[in-house]
Amino acid sequence: MRIKLICLCCVILLTLICQVSVAGNVVRQINKPPANEKQIMEMQPGEIGYTVPWAMNNGDNINLLYHVHLKPGGTSTLKVKCVAPGQYEIDWTGVKK
Secondary structure, three states: OHHHHHHHHHHHHHHHHHHHHHHHHHHHHHHOOOOOEEEHHHOOOOOEEEEOHHHEEOOOEEOOOOEEEOOOEOOEOEEEEEEEOOEEEEEOOOOOO
């Protein structure tokens, strides 16, 4: 009887450990951006991407922490081109007013 109880406790413990491990992986995957996205500050010279219009702080400076997409879509309509490290051209023509 004791051996069965010990085996049952081991099975329950291993099940809980596996569930916690899987849950941790799911959280890491949720926080990771898709492979086709990167932050504006990660863009290389010549790269073009699309971000949301509110990535512009007061219409003057772009927030480099926002993500860019390879294609426009949804609210990501503001075209950003990296011309040199830390220098970006902004094209508002695709943004609806």
